[in-house]
Amino acid sequence: MNKNDVRQKLSLILNNSEYIRVSETHPLELYLGKNEKGNPTLRYNGLFQPVKITGNNLLEIKQIKTPDYYSLLFSFNSAENLSLFCNFCEDIITQTENYTGDNGYIEIVNRYNQWKKMFYSSSKLLNENEIIGLLGELLFFKNYAAKKYGTTMGVNGWSGPVPTHKDFSYGDDWFEIKTINSFRNSVFISSLEQLDSENEGHLIVYRLEKMSPSFNGISLNPLVAEIMSELQLDTDRDIFAEKLKQAGYAYSEVYDNYVYNLVSVDNYSVKDDFPRLKAALLPAGVAKVQYEIMLTLIEKFKEKLV
Secondary structure (H helix, E strand, O other): OOOHHHHHHHHHHHHOOEEEOOOOOOOOEEEEEEOOOEEEEEEEEOOOOOOOOOOOOEEEEEEEEEOOOOOEEEEEEOOOOOHHHHHHHHHHHHOOOOOOOOOOOHHHHHHHHHHHOOOOOOOOOOOOOHHHHHHHHHHHHHHHHHHHHHHHHHHOOEEEOOOOOOOOOEEEEEEEHHHHHHEEEEEEEEOOHOOOOOEEEEEEEEEEEEOOOOOOOEHHHHHHHHHHOOOHHHHHHHHHHHHHHHOOOOHHHHHOOOOEEEEEEEEEEEEOOOOOOOOHHOOOHHHHHHHHEEEHHHHHHHHHOO
């Protein structure tokens, strides 16, 4: 079952407190419907001992005792971003469709715990520059940092939301990530700290081309969901979700309109003769520095990122 199937089943529900089973062949009694308020709801009926589960302003959680069983209900309280709830329902349904144990409740609760930090809202959307900037950092984390350093070290080394630090740092290794539109030929260095270091580092430049929403490319919501699903530890997921929050990201269907094709990725070795400004060489009294680097003039610093 995919999120479109979930949305279609929900559309069949006309009355409050009405539910239909997701599948007669599914091993768990899972239902889609509407709660007493008319909000989209995923319901599980079973014999279980309830544990404390907390929701938030987007996702209400109830546990109800009936004469024959308990019910666990996840209800979505927002008129916007229904796709987030449909993705959550799809994940719960598909991840338990081959379940053969005797405690489906705990299986569902554990899966919810992997999702819970995704259900928060933000009053402010990222602008397009912020979107592509975050995309570059997420691509670097997924395709390089998590593979080279492991997911735990990888996510702890991500400090991109803190503007005065390198985007990623691991011991003496550091990486500054810049993401630009494919037609640009320069990168903007917004603070002195981004490239100033006694240790050799790396400037990673992602070039993205904006495409139509129907293009099968890169966009924020699926990339975040993909990374979240690859993080196996709750602590890693919590740290990742918190850093997304610090970066200003909260799930929004608006971001599905921003789809990009990855044109290229270039790694530049930042060492002594790399063109950059350093604090030790600035005139006394200069407190803040911003500048641009022309990519055509740093070709000799290109190297393969192993």
